[in-house]
Amino acid sequence: MAELMLFRHDPDGRDVELSGSTVTLEVELQRRVEAGLEQMLGIRFLASEYPTGPWHRGRIDTLGLDENGSPVVIEFKKGSDSGVLSQAVSYLSWLDSAHYEFEALVRNVLGAEAAETIDWRRPRMVCVAAGFSHHDRVAVQRLRERIDLVRYRIFDGGLLGLLLVDSPNGIPSAASSRRGREQATVDAVPRTPATSPPAGGGAVPECLRDLYAELDEALTVWGEVEVAPLRHYIAYRRLVNVASVVFRPKHEAILVYLRLDPDSVELEEGFTRDMRGIGHLGTGDLEVRVASAAHLEKAAPLIRRAFEAA
Structure with missing residues (x-):
């Protein structure tokens, strides 16, 4: 797996590697990324800790809309978690069944114009974690869902590093919504x-x-x-x-x-x-x-x- 490394150039001309670590609390990572969500990931913020209802029985860390109009579910893990992919598929399943609920949220937060341009063909899941296993990377290549694996590290001086580990395209959805059917031809x-x-x-x-x-x-x-x-x-x-x-x-x-x-x-x-x-x-x-x-x-x-x- 690719290793994220950061170096500081000292006045004496030496390059010194900064030590990387993980966060103590998951919410610490979540709040920091949410504060710079558009700059870091190109995603506009919609909601935190969003409940998925009695069937899916979950609470999505962060919901957003990316710069290309795709709905995005973001999950944060302070360490490595082998269950992150099953959670990702479950939340994307909720998203597929909640088009009107999601559109209403976008309309309330970002306005009617943003809600009218939602692209339901490729909803995304972004998993931000300290690490991913080889099996995680193989699995995202086989799943039809579009799941981005992003590795993070905290460096001396409060620096936050993000590394895109895997980003398969996924398979375009047939899209059941009206706009989705119009866009599915492309x-x-x-x-x-x-x-x-x-x-x-x-x-x-x-x-x-x-x-x-x-x-x-x-x-x-x-x-x-x-x-x-x-x-x-x-x-x-x-x-x-x-x-x-x-x-x-x-x-x-x-x-x-x-x-x-x-x-x-x-x-x-x-x-x-x-x-x-x-x-x-x-x-x-x-x-x-x-x-x-x-x-x-x-x-x-x-x-x-x-x-x-x-």
């Missing part, structure tokens, strides 16, 4: 230049297929990257969305929205744009316009910076 397909992921309800535009194949390679070269085809864009994510891809066939261009601070970039008219405060499809504050191989080459350092910071 499913992921094998990602090759000949059959690229759909976006906006259709395949990659013919005029952009070759360029997208090169862009896709540039976005997935950075190790474990999940590619999630959504209704209006394609998300490239780790713990959070790092890049979102939107096609503009009329302009024979692809817009890439990166999770990168526009203030750290020398903006160039017609190529990069600060999107803070400007509504757009996808997520990310920096827009990069890719219309040619030359544009893609210029975009490569920005893509690298976004993924290195993720």
Whole structure:
């Protein structure tokens, strides 16, 4: 299993490894992550300790809605717990039976617009724990549910480290809700230049297929990257969305929205744009316009910076 390590660079030039530990109380970890939930995991907070009723007989640590509109159940374990996956499946089963209850919660907390854009095809479970067994990692690859395994460590100085251990895509749900049935027609397909992921309800535009194949390679070269085809864009994510891809066939261009601070970039008219405060499809504050191989080459350092910071 991957080990999360953190080093401090001392004034004398030495790199000193910081010792990692776990929390004493589970609620300590829960409250800390909830306080920075959107920044850490790209998830908007809905509720804590949410009861699942007499049949499921549970209390969900945290409920949220991620940046792509997927419902999220989060469970925290201060140590390693072999029962976390059965708990995950049980809570996702509750979620599947509680569409209207969940939508009402989103409407009350985040507003009507957020409730109208819930994507029921891929609800997520995020398990945050001190560690996971080999059997846990094998099991999440076999389950149809989408379950993210996230390992945590507390370091000297109060630093919190999160490491994504596994994040299988899961199998899209048939979705029983009205919006779910409308969205169920947009499913992921094998990602090759000949059959690229759909976006906006259709395949990659013919005029952009070759360029997208090169862009896709540039976005997935950075190790474990999940590619999630959504209704209006394609998300490239780790713990959070790092890049979102939107096609503009009329302009024979692809817009890439990166999770990168526009203030750290020398903006160039017609190529990069600060999107803070400007509504757009996808997520990310920096827009990069890719219309040619030359544009893609210029975009490569920005893509690298976004993924290195993720």
